Amino acid sequence: MAIKKAFDTFAGPLAKSNPITTQVLGICSALAVTVKMDTALVMSAALIFVLVGSNIIVSALRNLIPSRVRIIVMLTIIATLVICIDQILKAFLFDISKQLSIFVGLIITNCIVLGRAEAFALKNTVGESALDGLGNGIGYGLILLLVAAVRELLGSGTMLGIQIVPRFLYVDQGGWYVNNGFMLLAPGAFIILGLLVWVQRTITGYTEE
Amino acid sequence: MEQVVHLLSLAVETIFIKNILLAYFLGMCSFLAISKKVETSIGLGLAVVFVNGITVPVNWMISSYLLDKGALQWTGIAGMEQVDLGFLTFIVFIATIAAMVQLVEMILDKVSPTLYQSLGIFLPLIAVNCAILGSSLFMVEREYDLMEATVFGASAGIGFFLAIVTLATMRYKLKYSDVPEGLRGLGIAMLLTGLISMAYMSFSGINL
Numbered sequence: 001m002a003i004k005k006a007f008d009t010f011a012g013p014l015a016k017s018n019p020i021t022t023q024v025l026g027i028c029s030a031l032a033v034t035v036k037m038d039t040a041l042v043m044s045a046a047l048i049f050v051l052v053g054s055n056i057i058v059s060a061l062r063n064l065i066p067s068r069v070r071i072i073v074m075l076t077i078i079a080t081l082v083i084c085i086d087q088i089l090k091a092f093l094f095d096i097s098k099q100l101s102i103f104v105g106l107i108i109t110n111c112i113v114l115g116r117a118e119a120f121a122l123k124n125t126v127g128e129s130a131l132d133g134l135g136n137g138i139g140y141g142l143i144l145l146l147v148a149a150v151r152e153l154l155g156s157g158t159m160l161g162i163q164i165v166p167r168f169l170y171v172d173q174g175g176w177y178v179n180n181g182f183m184l185l186a187p188g189a190f191i192i193l194g195l196l197v198w199v200q201r202t203i204t205g206y207t208e209e
Numbered sequence: 210m211e212q213v214v215h216l217l218s219l220a221v222e223t224i225f226i227k228n229i230l231l232a233y234f235l236g237m238c239s240f241l242a243i244s245k246k247v248e249t250s251i252g253l254g255l256a257v258v259f260v261n262g263i264t265v266p267v268n269w270m271i272s273s274y275l276l277d278k279g280a281l282q283w284t285g286i287a288g289m290e291q292v293d294l295g296f297l298t299f300i301v302f303i304a305t306i307a308a309m310v311q312l313v314e315m316i317l318d319k320v321s322p323t324l325y326q327s328l329g330i331f332l333p334l335i336a337v338n339c340a341i342l343g344s345s346l347f348m349v350e351r352e353y354d355l356m357e358a359t360v361f362g363a364s365a366g367i368g369f370f371l372a373i374v375t376l377a378t379m380r381y382k383l384k385y386s387d388v389p390e391g392l393r394g395l396g397i398a399m400l401l402t403g404l405i406s407m408a409y410m411s412f413s414g415i416n417l
Contacts, residue, residue, distance in 0.1 A: 021395070024241055024395055027237040027238060027241065028235050028236065028238065029234075029339075032235075071337075072307060075304075075307070076300065079300040079303050080300065082299055083296055086296075087296060102343060102346035102347060105298070105299050106235070108299055108342065109337050109338065109339045109341075109342045111337070114337055186406050186410070187403045187410065189234070190399050190400070190406055191399070194395075194399030194400040195396075195400075197391075197392075197399060198392045200391075201390075201391035201396065202390075207390050207393055207394075
């Protein structure tokens with residue numbers, strides 16, 4: 001029984017109650033860092049680190065945090081974790097941290113982190129909160145990678161920087177193929193995510209209103 | 210005169226071409242959650258213009274007089290030109306924003322109760338709006354000076370206001386359309402945002 005509950009806590013956010021497509025949390029960064037798959041991967045890793053960390057810390061302190069100042073306490077915990085990950089990225093993955101620009105810092109105001117801390121970690125044990133953080137983080141990462149895969153494949157003809165569309169098909173090589181530059185622009189991201197939400201909600205049967 | 214033209218072109222660029230929401234995706238959460246009614250979206254939009262116009266210059270002062278490398282030189286203490294508190298940027302900015310929101314709320318309550326009534330519920334929400342923190346971080350990244358930062362903050366807010374009111378009016382019309390089941394709510398809102406964003410892209414290339 002306990003195992004099943006733990007599994008549900010972890011697996012629920014992967015598909016059925018996915019943070020992006022169902023809970024509508026954390027959309028800003030989902031769109032901004034998905035031009036290429038490697039930035040999406042690094043961003044998801046950073047978010048998983050912050051989310052699991054903040055869930056564990058908030059849950060461990062849940063009986064000590066006075067409810068009137070809880071928002072500012074949680075923001076401080078999250079901001080500290082984000083500073084850690086930002087410094088780590090700047091030290092070891094400088095190029096990617098330049099590409100992510102301000103979006104690592106924006107994990108602080110990413111609604112997923114604060115939302116899960118408020119809705120789950122404040123009421124549950126440390127172990128469950130860690131699982132919830134991990135599940136939501138991976139659920140977020142999955143959507144990010146899907147959007148990034150579509151945008152990178154259609155927009156640049158590559159995946160993770162590896163050429164997928166054969167070179168000889170391109171116009172400059174005597175072929176007929178041209179990359180769809182629209183996918184690299186902002187509207188492309190909105191439309192891909194909108195279609196993804198449609199597919200996901202048709203499969204899980206979730207409807208609003 | 211040159212300065213005025215420069216600031217004006219910065220404002221136009223921030224509102225239309227580099228719209229904080231439609232080109233940088235900041236503030237999407239509240240954008241999607243609050244845009245169901247036109248009145249509330251106007252309230253939120255005004256609150257964002259207001260708070261952004263105040264927090265960006267305030268954060269500019271904090272980052273150039275306290276946090277940047279060598280910013281503490283004005284204290285006159287020896288060795289201060291070596292101090293770099295840049296790693297504290299995130300935590301200080303978010304604290305400033307939370308404090309400014311609280312302050313704006315209290316001042317509004319005293320000075321203009323009617324405006325407070327209409328903005329009231331949205332002000333606390335704004336503290337965790339990515340658009341506010343994002344504008345402050347962009348201001349640091351793009352190395353604006355104080356005038357530019359002020360104009361940038363206010364026009365980023367105006368851009369957000371325009372976008373959210375546009376989407377709210379479109380969603381109002383949408384009530385009478387037959388949208389496929391899985392697309393209702395978030396899905397169709399994202400597609401609409403994509404279309405609005407495409408329309409805004411046609412502004413790119415404008416130069417004053």
